[in-house]
Amino acid sequence: AQSVTQLDSQVPVFEEAPVELRCNYSSSVSVYLFWYVQYPNQGLQLLLKYLSGSTLVKSINGFEAEFNKSQTSFHLRKPSVHISDTAEYFCAVSEDRGSTLGRLYFGRGTQLTVWP
Amino acid sequence: KAGVTQTPRYLIKTRGQQVTLSCSPISGHRSVSWYQQTPGQGLQFLFEYFSETQRNKGNFPGRFSGRQFSNSRSEMNVSTLELGDSALYLCASSTGSVWTEAFFGQGTRLTVV
Numbered sequence: 667a668q669s670v671t672q673l674d675s676q677v678p679v680f681e682e683a684p685v686e687l688r689c690n691y692s693s694s695v696s697v698y699l700f701w702y703v704q705y706p707n708q709g710l711q712l713l714l715k716y717l718s719g720s721t722l723v724k725s726i727n728g729f730e731a732e733f734n735k736s737q738t739s740f741h742l743r744k745p746s747v748h749i750s751d752t753a754e755y756f757c758a759v760s761e762d763r764g765s766t767l768g769r770l771y772f773g774r775g776t777q778l779t780v781w782p
Numbered sequence: 783k784a785g786v787t788q789t790p791r792y793l794i795k796t797r798g799q800q801v802t803l804s805c806s807p808i809s810g811h812r813s814v815s816w817y818q819q820t821p822g823q824g825l826q827f828l829f830e831y832f833s834e835t836q837r838n839k840g841n842f843p844g845r846f847s848g849r850q851f852s853n854s855r856s857e858m859n860v861s862t863l864e865l866g867d868s869a870l871y872l873c874a875s876s877t878g879s880v881w882t883e884a885f886f887g888q889g890t891r892l893t894v895v
Contacts, residue, residue: 767879
């Protein structure tokens with residue numbers, strides 16, 4: 667089974683500061699990697715994902731994540747956060763099963779709070 | 783394009799009762815997965831249905847069951863409810879391909895008293 671560790675349960679930052687949310691996984695097989703965001707009383711929304719190719723993936727709202735196979739990490743970064751980025755962020759892993767989307771293994775989540 | 787619809791949004795049940803939750807996926811999506819979210823255990827996979835067949839199952843007791851209908855709508859049932867079953871139950875709808883996005887519903891908040 668896969669295991670996903672999000673090292674920080676809470677990350678408080680001031681608006682316009684950079685932020686990094688850390689994610690490490692353990693797997694003996696090839697994996698796909700995802701970051702999801704959850705706003706209060708909402709479901710999960712996909713932020714970005716790594717399937718193959720370039721190890722740096724970006725979202726449309728300024729977030730990026732880099733897949734590091736040797737360190738089994740997929741950290742999420744944003745150079746300048748906004749108050750609207752306040753939410754809980756989940757890192758997830760699924761086994762590489764070709765084109766089939768397998769079950770997702772989630773980390774425990776990181777609550778990002780952006781202060782004015 | 784309509785999103786994933788989960789009903790009901792909120793539910794209060796008594797220990798020992800059973801409950802059925804519903805998920806209507808996005809039109810054209812044949813895969814529906816269910817997840818349980820609790821503060822203590824986080825997000826845990828329950829099961830996945832694809833074209834009416836259970837394709838994958840998590841590590842939950844047999845009290846948790848599900849099914850999928852020919853129109854891809856899915857239901858999950860929990861029998862003999864326990865206090866620990868209180869959680870947000872999320873359903874994810876997808877084509878089943880990793881190359882397309884899986885969309886989550888807003889969830890059903892189940893409280894067992």
